[in-house]
Amino acid sequence: MSKKSFGKIIPYLAVVPPVAKPPIIGIRHIDLNYLMGQYLGWLKWPTLLGLVFAAVSFVVAAFYIVKYTQGFYRNRKIPKSWKFILWGVFITAIAELGEMLGFYEWPNAGMFEMFFLLVLPHAIGGVLLGLGAYFLYKELD
Amino acid sequence: MPMPILEFNAVNPLTYLGPDLGFNLFVLLIHIPIVGGFGMAAYYIIRYLKKFYGARPIPEEWRNFWLAMIWGTVHELIETLLLYQWVVGQVLLIVFFIVQVVAGIYLIKGSYLLAKKYIIER
Numbered sequence: 180m181s182k183k184s185f186g187k188i189i190p191y192l193a194v195v196p197p198v199a200k201p202p203i204i205g206i207r208h209i210d211l212n213y214l215m216g217q218y219l220g221w222l223k224w225p226t227l228l229g230l231v232f233a234a235v236s237f238v239v240a241a242f243y244i245v246k247y248t249q250g251f252y253r254n255r256k257i258p259k260s261w262k263f264i265l266w267g268v269f270i271t272a273i274a275e276l277g278e279m280l281g282f283y284e285w286p287n288a289g290m291f292e293m294f295f296l297l298v299l300p301h302a303i304g305g306v307l308l309g310l311g312a313y314f315l316y317k318e319l320d
Numbered sequence: 321m322p323m324p325i326l327e328f329n330a331v332n333p334l335t336y337l338g339p340d341l342g343f344n345l346f347v348l349l350i351h352i353p354i355v356g357g358f359g360m361a362a363y364y365i366i367r368y369l370k371k372f373y374g375a376r377p378i379p380e381e382w383r384n385f386w387l388a389m390i391w392g393t394v395h396e397l398i399e400t401l402l403l404y405q406w407v408v409g410q411v412l413l414i415v416f417f418i419v420q421v422v423a424g425i426y427l428i429k430g431s432y433l434l435a436k437k438y439i440i441e442r
Binding site: 193194195196197199214215217218219220222225226228229230232233235236237239240241242243244246247249250251264267268278282298299301302304305306307308309310311312313315316319 | 356399
């Protein structure tokens with residue numbers, strides 16, 4: 180069922196549920212005019228810009244954190260806290276890319292993108308960042 | 321059909337992704353570390369800074385890095401609303417765009433200043 184015909188059947192229902200049998204990989208369903216199955220209209224480019232910027236910002240931050248830790252701890256061992264924070268930022272960058280794919284593919288979002296590129300990296304990235312900050316605090320003792 | 325301005329939906333997260341309750345529950349619960357991880361990072365970074373700097377002013381690079389975690393938490397929270405479609409509409413996407421840009425700027429600025437102050441300027 181195409182997105183247009185879906186809209187004709189239930190024109191007043193805002194929620195677009197996922198398809199009953201999602202594809203393994205849904206890249207061919209990417210449509211920049213729709214986010215989570217909703218027609219973007221004038222929000223098409225601001226939405227894309229925001230999502231790309233979010234992903235790029237995590238990559239750039241990971242780059243500078245590498246520079247910082249390599250330089251600051253030059254001949255010393257990099258503490259566990261900064262290793263966790265660095266990996267947390269880097270893995271969240273992957274999650275932000277997965278988010279773009281999954282949200283633009285909806286309701287035919289691929290299971291691979293949704294699980295291995297969006298949900299799982301987000302959770303791992305979040306846990307690593309949280310633990311990294313916790314270790315940073317604890318390392319002061 | 322154009323996107324609504326702003327709508328709130330009572331979507332059941334335990335049936336949203338299909339009939340498998342276990343899978344729905346797993347995806348719902350995994351959002352706790354997603355949002356909580358950033359919140360935990362923001363909480364412990366400010367505790368670290370207060371402990372380390374005490375009465376001294378917190379340097380700009382650290383303040384930016386901490387603010388990135390705060391805005392990152394809001395960003396992850398909005399992503400959860402988007403995924404479950406509890407809130408749908410143009411207003412949410414505009415807020416999401418602003419939060420993404422602000423969080424990204426703080427993150428880049430914070431990490432750049434850390435590298436610049438301790439490495440590049442040495």
